[in-house]
Amino acid sequence: VKPLTVIVCIKDVPDPEGPASAFEIHGDSKKVVPAGIPPVINPFDENALEVGVRLKELHGGKIIALNVSGKAKAAVLKKALSVGADELILLEDQSFEDLSGRSVAAVLSRAIEKIGDYDLILTGRQAADWDSGQVGLLVGQMLQVPAISLGRSVSVENGKVTVEKLRPVGYEVVTAFTPALVTVSSEAGELRLPTIKAMQDARKKPTTVWRAEDIGIDTADLHKRNIRSLSSPPPRSRNCLFAGGSSPAERGENLVIRLREDRII
């Protein structure tokens, strides 16, 4: 079995499971500022990382985690090292702050070209902050490698990747020669928890920082995310009428009575 080199692109986001009230919308700076919730690795990127770790278990080889930022949240991203990534490369440069999707993809592509030898690039299907879902596919396009979206399982054999790709109903089996890129969907499964030993080992694993000049990218070519305005969504709350009753069963019955009174049923 030939060992694989798998590159996984990860970013941090405010924990999307946090309550809506923890996402403060700053219209002036056009930013969403998390209040009292921690940053996490984007859950869809965690799915991609899990796929990478499974492939490494089967084939051996190494996983390189890549992140683009103006200022890296290294402590959060290092979780990747404790679940199976072998190296974390931070593409960190002030000029990388608030980039458009296309520019993020350009930075990632230049870094991947610098890494050079790899079999597979994995990304999440989208990031839980801007919900754009374009960076992974754009990286594939820029590197001119096969790009397969919404993988729910990924296997590699004899220089070919086989992906079960989501369809609106069912799935499609798609193959391509490596090197290739796959965007991974949540159906692929949740990222495993790190073991204590793995967390200790992770401290010895390398974290590398590459600035714009290290990957030979001209910062004048980079574009910022262009947002005209950012606002709260229209109110969604309804007035909830709680069914009364001293037991859950009684409350359930009272719900039906009320639905009948209101001519819902």
Next chain:
Amino acid sequence: MSQTPERILVIAELQGGRLPPLTLELFTLGKRLADEGAGLLCACVAGYGLADGLEEIACYADEVYGLDHPLLAGFQVDLSGAATKALASSLSPGVILMGHTYDGLELAAQLSGAMGSDLVTDSVHVEQDPVTHRFLCTKEVYGGKAVAIFETETTPAVVTVRPKSHEPAKPRGSKGRVIPFDCVLDPSIARTESVGIMPEQTVDLDTAEVVVAGGRGASSQEAIDRLHDLVAAFGNHFMKAELGVSRPLVDAGLFPRSRQIGQTGERVAPQLYVAVAISGATQHVTGILGAGKIVAINRNKDAPIFDVADYGVVGPLEEVIPAIIGKLEETT
């Protein structure tokens, strides 16, 4: 700006020779943009043996272009991307609109990369700034916790449009022109190969009058059985009741994705939505906002789902659901 009218290019789809609702929705948006900017609404469709389909599309657009080629009979992103790019390069549209579907997003990213165009995905509203002529695209971000208006800076801009965000267009009185476009494709540019489609039973959440949906707290087999029972009980009172789930149950492999409701699943608008053991994360709630009435059943009285519900029952589903079913079965 130049004197020639700006083109708005809609990527249409044909399914079994018919235009799906999402394509008709794109025509509504495209026509408004064309009218407001005194532009031309153009449509293109890729496939093989398109003749009748093109005539149908001509009822909705000023100009219709068929990308008719044996290699386009199925969707392969490199081939569809190359054909669409060739057409777009010759038409120079101000914006290219397509549906925010799995294939649509792939094609959009391909075009954006190949043409160096800004891409905004999953837009619910698009307008053109009358002064700068740039396109302003409204979309939900942060799982629906905020709404952003993105401004595109390139010509063309590429935009994917969320299903059901516009009314479907009606056919016009006069037909547009079907204009031949010579589509030349090299099969070797296809970098991926489809080796099979695995179908699943179709789930049509769209036409259900009632959707009963289970969440993370309903993952045991017993709970799932109870959900099915509840669907059946509501099914006796409505034309059609269907079972949906929130993402955790799909990710756990308990249900197919076609039953998933929420940001990365389906958006539903039944008369009645019954959320069972669903906490109410924004990513889920964004998929049910169109529901007529929302019932929430949850053991946690502080669950955020109650904030968006019309009716709430606090209690464990194991006790609440049998009581609801018993009462539903009583004749009134």
